[in-house]
Amino acid sequence: MRPVKKSSNNQSYAPDAAQSFSGAVAALLQKIDGVATQPNYTIDLDRVLKLLLERAKGLPIAGVTAVEQDVLVTGLKQRVTTLYKTAALPLTQELGAFCAYCGTALPGLVEVEHTVPKAPYPMYATTWENFLPACGPCNTSKGNKPDRITATQSSGIHAPDETDLRNTIRYHCYIWPDLAPDCYRRLPLKLHYHDSNRWIELDPATSVNGNNQLTAYDVIQHQILATIEVNHTLLNDVPVTVVVDCAAHDTVEADTIDLTGLNDDSSSIYDRRQMNRTRAWFDALEECRLLGTAQSGYDLDLLWKGTPRRAASSGFYAVWLTVMQAYGAHYATRFVQETKNSLYYPQTNTHSLP
Ligand SMILES: [Zn+2]
Numbered sequence: 182m183r184p185v186k187k188s189s190n191n192q193s194y195a196p197d198a199a200q201s202f203s204g205a206v207a208a209l210l211q212k213i214d215g216v217a218t219q220p221n222y223t224i225d226l227d228r229v230l231k232l233l234l235e236r237a238k239g240l241p242i243a244g245v246t247a248v249e250q251d252v253l254v255t256g257l258k259q260r261v262t263t264l265y266k267t268a269a270l271p272l273t274q275e276l277g278a279f280c281a282y283c284g285t286a287l288p289g290l291v292e293v294e295h296t297v298p299k300a301p302y303p304m305y306a307t308t309w310e311n312f313l314p315a316c317g318p319c320n321t322s323k324g325n326k327p328d329r330i331t332a333t334q335s336s337g338i339h340a341p342d343e344t345d346l347r348n349t350i351r352y353h354c355y356i357w358p359d360l361a362p363d364c365y366r367r368l369p370l371k372l373h374y375h376d377s378n379r380w381i382e383l384d385p386a387t388s389v390n391g392n393n394q395l396t397a398y399d400v401i402q403h404q405i406l407a408t409i410e411v412n413h414t415l416l417n418d419v420p421v422t423v424v425v426d427c428a429a430h431d432t433v434e435a436d437t438i439d440l441t442g443l444n445d446d447s448s449s450i451y452d453r454r455q456m457n458r459t460r461a462w463f464d465a466l467e468e469c470r471l472l473g474t475a476q477s478g479y480d481l482d483l484l485w486k487g488t489p490r491r492a493a494s495s496g497f498y499a500v501w502l503t504v505m506q507a508y509g510a511h512y513a514t515r516f517v518q519e520t521k522n523s524l525y526y527p528q529t530n531t532h533s534l535p
Contacts, residue, residue, distance in 0.1 A: 184530035206256035213244035233303035281313035286496030322442030375420035385507040395463035461497035465504035
């Protein structure tokens, strides 16, 4: 996970405080308010969110039938979706087109991910502070977790209000890249290989052995094969994978991995986060080998010119940093310094990085 400095607000994202509705939604809102029917009806965004909160709490909306509530809620949710989606471009501008969780480089659509999920906690559905850019698999994996019952229990507060629930989720239960400068260190990455029916973790030095090579990227089999050198022996075409180090159960780290499904070795070939992360490992290793051919500081500077660009194209900042750190600490330090800009990895929070 790449720690980022995210602004508390962004001038390019400013949803209107007054929201005008027409059609069935306007008619139902006017029915609730007991006013004469007009083609258009305007209410505060805050009220839109409060009506959705009633629904999230399982409470009826007074003044309309159950069927009408469904129509109203659908209309209000559509409006909220339209509003928060306008944050996609400002988010990309500010933090780069990378998934905030897995690090995937996003070629097109950036999903506006709600750290505090919008369905159970609609009061934060349009709040800039609550957004991060994400890929589809991470966003889907996270879904509506944690639900209100889970967050209430985690808060330890008898009757938590919306702020209490939000603070519980954001400050106590998980690791977030915009709030935890040490997220990179707390979710370390490890290269594993498969042998004798089990996955075996490689130590950092063996993980970046100069003879390690990617040999196959098999989407159908959902598998990455590599040649790796272990104890001076080359193992040819063994399955490899990069996992986020599985912390002990019931830790904030383990809960974060579970929440985002970072180690899901999904049966779906559409979720290739782990495969791509593993490929990025070997991309970074190849880059290190290239840099390692430099015979002088001048050579290294020449070779280094393309490094930040190739890293940003590959994505997976944390993978690149991990490989560089294991290969040569000076590479890691230079990588951090030269990529923290709008061309490569904008707004990286380097406070706790090498
Ligand atoms: Zn992702």
